[in-house]
Amino acid sequence: MADLRKDYVLDKFVVVPEASQAAVEKPEGSKCPYCPGNESMTEPALLALVVQDGMLQRLSDSEDSVIEDWSVRVFQSKNPVxxxxxxxxxxxxxxxxxxxxxxxxxVVASPDHKQTFxxxxxxxxGxxxxxxxxxxxxxxxxxxxTYVSIYVNSGAGAGAQMAHPHLHIVTFSSIPPIIELEAEGSHRFMNENGNCPACNIIGVESSGPRQILATDSFLSFCPWAPTYPYEFWIFPKRHITxxxxxxxxxxxxxxxxxxxxxxxxxxxxxxVPFNLVFHLSPEKKNSRQLHWHIEVYPQLNTWSGLERGFGVFVNNIRPEKSAEILGSASRKELAGLVGIV
Structure with missing residues (x-):
């Protein structure tokens, strides 16, 4: 088992492999272990979602049988963090x-190897x-x-080791530092102002210059102070943790x-390569809660010493311009998806 080591002073954690642990190797050969027919190359399915006659069935592999014709497949990682x-x-x-x-x-997101997110x-x-x-x-x-983290690495430039579309779900026995800071900040804001900061942000960003897209239940926008060029967030409009x-x-x-x-x-x-992360509340009792949401980080730039050494981020495009570009393209996508010409 690897170690979870804490920085000397900061609340920063690093997973360090045990001394005898071999370096992780990328899979070799022409076969993709995530493709249908290659299920034996992975751990058994903990959950295989099968669509049959319009109904969703939650199945799992057994010693005697492997679920085929799946829509989404979940198994233990062979190279776990x-x-x-x-x-x-x-x-x-x-x-x-x-x-x-x-x-x-x-989580293998699709049986189709070439289908991107x-x-x-x-x-x-869905x-x-x-x-x-x-x-x-x-x-x-x-x-x-204590915490369930969910993330996507899409493209080699975003850390993906496999081209086949997939997500990672990794749990921790403590709350990750960024989530802890976000939850503490939300708690402090609510004590000082009497309302949820995310709900306040949704009110500010709705129909504003940084909005990308809105649906009945969700709002997508570029944040006021983005770490990454073209970074955007998706929030549920109703307050839910x-x-x-x-x-x-x-x-x-x-x-x-x-x-x-x-x-x-x-x-x-x-x-563009990108990372997509779910910022969820810790669901154990007595934990600070936050208005859950999704953040998307396009990977266009390489960080310099200023970002890496001092945590000061230089963005080469204003979020208002990012939202204008992404909003135009996303509205066209939405129109095509819902059948509006």
């Missing part, structure tokens, strides 16, 4: 570390979100799971705005 292997390698200050305990699951149908996106919601609910029932509790109607609406904005970004920025 964290594991549930028993370990007791703790150390205290100033050299604090704890076992990197947790679950690392891979910006090309997937709205229906397929299936992916149903699976994510299922996994989040289950993982939060497990021992020592638990992704596990969003309705099927909201899942369908989220699938629509994700497909439209990612499709618009792909066309406007020529299939």
């Amino acid at each position: 964290v594991t549930t292997t028993t370990a007791t390698s703790y150390s205290e200050k100033p050299l604090y570390s704890e076992p990197a305990y947790g679950y690392h699951q891979t 910006s090309q997937m149908s709205v229906e397929q996106w 299936n992916v979100l149903v699976v994510i919601q299922d996994r989040v609910r289950w993982l939060y029932t497990q021992k020592s799971v 638990s992704f596990s509790k969003i309705t099927q109607k909201e899942i369908n609406d989220l699938a629509l705005i994700l497909r439209a904005t990612l499709g618009g970004m792909s066309k406007a920025l020529k299939d």
